[in-house]
Amino acid sequence: xxxxxxxxxxxxxxxxxxxxxxxxxxxxxxxxxxxxxxxxxxxxxxxxxxxxxxxxxxxxxxxxxxxxxxxxxxxxxxxxxxxxxxxxxxxxxxxxxxxxxxxxxxxxxxxxxxxxxxxxxxxxxxxxxxxxxxxxxxxxxxxxxxxxxxxxxxxxxxxxxxxxxxxxxxxxxxxxxxxxxxxxxxxxxxxxxxxxxxxxxxxxxxxxxxxxxxxxxxxxxxxxxxxxxxxxxxxxxxxxxxxxxxxxxxxxxxxxxxxxxxxxxxxxxxxxxxxxxxxxxxxxxxxxxxxxxxxxxxxxxxxxxxxxxxxxxxxxxxxxxxxxxxxxxxxxxxxxxxxxxxxxxxxxxxxxxxxxxxxxxxxxxxxxxxxxxxxxxxxxxxxxxxxxxxxxxxxxxxxxxxxxxxxxxxxxxxxxxxxxxxxxxxxxxxxxxxxxxxxxxxxxxxxxxxxxxxxxxxxxxxxxxxxxxxxxxxxxxxxxxx
Numbered sequence: 001x002x003x004x005x006x007x008x009x010x011x012x013x014x015x016x017x018x019x020x021x022x023x024x025x026x027x028x029x030x031x032x033x034x035x036x037x038x039x040x041x042x043x044x045x046x047x048x049x050x051x052x053x054x055x056x057x058x059x060x061x062x063x064x065x066x067x068x069x070x071x072x073x074x075x076x077x078x079x080x081x082x083x084x085x086x087x088x089x090x091x092x093x094x095x096x097x098x099x100x101x102x103x104x105x106x107x108x109x110x111x112x113x114x115x116x117x118x119x120x121x122x123x124x125x126x127x128x129x130x131x132x133x134x135x136x137x138x139x140x141x142x143x144x145x146x147x148x149x150x151x152x153x154x155x156x157x158x159x160x161x162x163x164x165x166x167x168x169x170x171x172x173x174x175x176x177x178x179x180x181x182x183x184x185x186x187x188x189x190x191x192x193x194x195x196x197x198x199x200x201x202x203x204x205x206x207x208x209x210x211x212x213x214x215x216x217x218x219x220x221x222x223x224x225x226x227x228x229x230x231x232x233x234x235x236x237x238x239x240x241x242x243x244x245x246x247x248x249x250x251x252x253x254x255x256x257x258x259x260x261x262x263x264x265x266x267x268x269x270x271x272x273x274x275x276x277x278x279x280x281x282x283x284x285x286x287x288x289x290x291x292x293x294x295x296x297x298x299x300x301x302x303x304x305x306x307x308x309x310x311x312x313x314x315x316x317x318x319x320x321x322x323x324x325x326x327x328x329x330x331x332x333x334x335x336x337x338x339x340x341x342x343x344x345x346x347x348x349x350x351x352x353x354x355x356x357x358x359x360x361x362x363x364x365x366x367x368x369x370x371x372x373x374x375x376x377x378x379x380x381x382x383x384x385x386x387x388x389x390x391x392x393x394x395x396x397x398x399x400x401x402x403x404x405x406x407x408x409x410x411x412x413x414x415x416x417x418x419x420x421x422x423x424x425x426x427x428x429x430x431x432x433x434x435x436x437x438x439x440x441x442x443x444x445x446x447x448x449x450x451x452x453x454x455x456x457x458x459x460x461x462x463x464x465x466x467x468x469x470x471x472x473x474x475x476x477x478x479x480x481x482x
Contacts, residue, residue: 004049004056012059013068021065025055028069028091035080042151050144051075057140062340064348066091067133070098074137077103101127101134102141118375121167125382126369128362132351135171136337139180142168146187161188170387174361176302176335185243193246200246208239211262214314218264218285222321225280226266231273238263238322259291259310263320267329271296274307274323281321285311288318296328301360301402303331360402360415361386367469385467391442407466409438412446414470421470422457422477423450437464 006029014022032051039047055071063071069091076082077099088096104120127134146164149157165188172181190197215237226233240248240261248258268277274296281287291310299305306324313319322332330338336355339347355362364386372378389405393412401415409429413421413436426449427436437460440446457474465471 004053006052009052009056009059012056016062017065024065024091025068025072028072028095029055031090032072032076035076035082039079041148043148047075047079050148053144054137054140057143058136061136061334061337063133063136063337064340064345066094066098066348067137067340069095070102070133071137071140073099074102074141098131098134098137101130102138115375118379121163121382122369122375122378125167125171125365128355128365129369131348132175132336132355133348135175136177139168139172139175139177139184143180143183146184149187149191157191161191164188165192166383166387172335174302174359174386175337175355176304176331177337178304178335179333182241182243186241189243189246196246197242200242200249203249204239204242204245207245207261211239211317214317215262215264215319217314218319221284222264222266222281225284226268226277229276229280231277231280232269233277234267236265236267238265259288259318260308260320262313262317263322265329265332266321266323267326268323270325274325277323278307278309278321281309281311281323285313285319287311291320296324298398298400301358301400302335303354303358304328304335306332364467364469367467367472371468371472381468391440391444393440394443394445396445396447403440404467407440408464409434409436409440409446410461410464410474411467411470412440413448414465414473415467416448418469418473420448420450421473423452423454425449425451425454436461 009029010022010026013025017025029048029052033048036047036051041047041050051072051074054074055068058067058071073082073087073091073095076087077084084096084100087099102124105116105123124134124138127138142164145160149160152160164184169181169184169188172178172184186197189200219235219237223233223235240258240263245261248261266277266281268274288310291308293308296305296307305328306322308320308322310318310320324332327342330342336351339351339354343350365382368378368381368385372381385404390402391405391407393401393403395401395412395416399416401412403411403415409427410421413424413427424436427434427438428447429438429440429444431445431447457477462471462474465474
């Protein structure tokens with residue numbers, strides 16, 4: 001049932017941690033093993049197997065000693081006599097903070113199970129404000145639980161899978177953790193819609209078989225051309241996930257229109273050679289001009305960077321080439337958690353700094369946390385404004401603003417510049433004048449004209465706003481002026 005044991009884990013962490021840190025992690029393991037002794041999972045395995053797998057998953061990402069200790073001890077506050085104060089004394093305040101961050105709030109504090117659930121979701125998600133590593137541990141925890149979900153009752157399988165799809169997969173996506181979000185969504189679909197999962201899985205297997213020759217021929221051709229151009233390169237083949245194929249089948253009923261079903265990830269040594277490689281590929285394969293995206297110049301909001309171009313490849317198949325540097329490739333796969341491997345002991349500071357300074361998701365989260373009336377309201381706003389389908393809208397400067405589907409011009413304006421948004425006098429989208437209540441579409445281009453002598457937000461702006469951020473800024477302005 002499980003192929004990870006303590007010796008495999010110890011060998012893994014010994015490849016990058018100091019002996020002192022290895023000893024601390026091993027102490028945490030032996031203490032947790034003793035605390036969980038006599039407790040078993042639904043699979044029949046000793047309970048310690050679960051925290052060991054969580055910590056092992058984190059160690060594959062080169063997580064620091066404190067995160068590994070917290071991963072091993074993450075269920076001790078909930079399930080054993082160990083307290084946060086005990087952990088602080090034995091392992092330090094940092095480990096105690098991380099373990100407390102992933103621990104659920106006790107059932108005794110709530111009158112219903114639902115109240116407890118929404119409170120715990122709020123606690124875990126807002127853990128980002130304290131330390132992004134809390135979410136990294138929780139995602140690793142959820143991944144192992146989803147991988148072993150077959151041992152749970154059907155009711156629990158559905159409950160956990162829906163929560164995974166609604167909360168944890170989007171969280172992983174916002175942190176740039178593509179590896180985790182893909183697996184979480186595939187596993188959730190497996191239990192929520194087993195027939196649909198099997199259909200999409202069969203379609204994917206068929207696509208893989210039918211596209212194998214095309215992809216490997218393009219792999220060899222591009223590799224050879226880049227070598228001739230003296231561009232160091234590594235190429236990886238990717239086929240869209242089961243969940244992604246399932247969504248495409250539902251939305252389009254055909255895969256023929258998809259430009260990212262098949263992909264080649266082309267990793268080159270530097271940014272200059274990313275653009276050079278783009279020219280090499282375009283000289284060989286005809287590009288679809290409207291499918292080019294420069295995410296190096298304009299990164300996605302979860303730090304993702306790459307050049308995307310869709311070309312007509314061998315056998316007339318559309319293939320997306322994703323061209324990036326090694327650093328971009330690591331971030332594309334694991335997002336902020338890739339910082340552990342790249343920056344070592346400084347990673348925890350850089351991860352938090354990057355999240356707080358550059359993530360639009362983080363600023364939305366702060367607004368919702370402060371504005372929400374209660375835990376239920378917080379989770380509902382989270383689902384509607386952050387975890388809902390997203391659109392990307394362009395400002396005159398070329399900046400890309402991410403918004404929930406259904407957002408209006410007023411939401412865009414306050415997300416772009418909260419101060420100047422108070423003084424908007426005219427608005428246009430794609431060159432056409434439109435009202436402030438206009439509902440934006442993906443890829444819209446917005447022009448705003450402001451006048452500092454204007455009176456500020458009108459009452460109808462509050463009605464037009466869909467996001468907490470915009471509503472809050474409008475109310476703040478009116479409060480200051482009153």
